Amino acid sequence: MSEHKKIALVTGASAGLGAEFCRQLAPRCDVIIGVARRGERLAELAQELAGSVEFHVLEADLNSIEGVARTMETLRQKGPVDYLVNNAGFSTYGNFENLQIDTQRDMVGLHIDATITLCRAAVPYMRERGGGHIINVSSLGAFLPGKGLAVYGATKAFLNYFSQALHTELLGSGIEVQALCPGYIHTEFHLEIEASGFDKSRVPEEFWMQPQEVVRISLDALGSGKVLVVPGQGNQTLAASGLQQQLDLL
Numbered sequence: 001m002s003e004h005k006k007i008a009l010v011t012g013a014s015a016g017l018g019a020e021f022c023r024q025l026a027p028r029c030d031v032i033i034g035v036a037r038r039g040e041r042l043a044e045l046a047q048e049l050a051g052s053v054e055f056h057v058l059e060a061d062l063n064s065i066e067g068v069a070r071t072m073e074t075l076r077q078k079g080p081v082d083y084l085v086n087n088a089g090f091s092t093y094g095n096f097e098n099l100q101i102d103t104q105r106d107m108v109g110l111h112i113d114a115t116i117t118l119c120r121a122a123v124p125y126m127r128e129r130g131g132g133h134i135i136n137v138s139s140l141g142a143f144l145p146g147k148g149l150a151v152y153g154a155t156k157a158f159l160n161y162f163s164q165a166l167h168t169e170l171l172g173s174g175i176e177v178q179a180l181c182p183g184y185i186h187t188e189f190h191l192e193i194e195a196s197g198f199d200k201s202r203v204p205e206e207f208w209m210q211p212q213e214v215v216r217i218s219l220d221a222l223g224s225g226k227v228l229v230v231p232g233q234g235n236q237t238l239a240a241s242g243l244q245q246q247l248d249l250l
């Protein structure tokens with residue numbers, strides 16, 4: 001039996017959760033392809049991981065057709081990948097009617113279009129190989145429709161539905177799909193929305209998690225058959241109450 005290299009492709013690898021996915025996937029992989037717009041940040045991560053994994057920098061904007069096309073081509077040339085982590089994301093904060101529609105459409109493009117396109121590109125190779133892992137980074141916000149995050153939360157709800165349905169379609173193929181639904185994590189994610197009035201300091205410290213813990217929970221859940229992974233007991237309670245409130249409306 002021929003041994004193949006274990007390969008991961010992680011989007012949004014230049015910061016936060018994505019960089020941490022690369023760090024924790026390194027012991028499981030021979031090659032990691034990190035995708036993001038900031039090539040210099042990816043190069044720093046490549047240096048940090050040198051010696052533990054072969055790290056390829058792919059500087060690409062996943063909001064552009066060209067960036068997604070280059071990422072798909074990399075999947076084809078360097079793959080098949082064993083791990084596909086669709087993590088790149090951002091948020092805005094504010095009521096929908098006051099937000100720039102271009103930015104909202106960019107969010108839909110990045111969270112939804114890029115994710116389904118990369119899944120569509122990776123799945124046939126994974127199927128041919130007899131298995132693989134897809135992690136789509138969603139959010140606790142998917143369960144809690146609320147003010148200020150209408151499009152953000154809706155894109156994440158899409159990812160939950162999509163991941164659950166895709167997982168079901170792929171049963172028996174050896175390919176598993178996870179939608180990771182974290183609550184607040186200490187990353188660079190809130191820098192931009194703080195400028196729009198999101199007050200990070202009003203969220204009590206017990207609601208925050210570190211990226212290391214969130215990624216560990218995500219990777220530990222692989223193989224469990226669990227599709228929706230909500231890290232943290234408090235977040236699981238909030239997700240359940242969000243679902244209950246939606247049922248109560250019926």
Ligand SMILES: NC(=O)c1ccc[n+]([C@@H]2O[C@H](COP(=O)([O-])OP(=O)(O)OC[C@H]3O[C@@H](n4cnc5c(N)ncnc54)[C@H](OP(=O)(O)O)[C@@H]3O)[C@@H](O)[C@H]2O)c1
Pocket residue numbers: 011012013014015016017018035036037038039041060061062063087088089090110137138139140181182183184185186187188189190
């Ligand atoms: N932090 C939280 O509290 C939290 C909670 C729930 C869910 N999440 C989700 O977790 C994921 C990761 O977020 P994070 O917290 O790690 O935030 P982060 O520290 O701001 O990292 C976001 C990553 O996405 C990349 N990215 C953004 N736009 C991109 C584009 N157009 N093309 C390619 N890459 C792009 C960024 O890279 P470049 O800027 O270099 O392109 C960066 O690597 C997101 O999907 C987010 O929705 C975060």
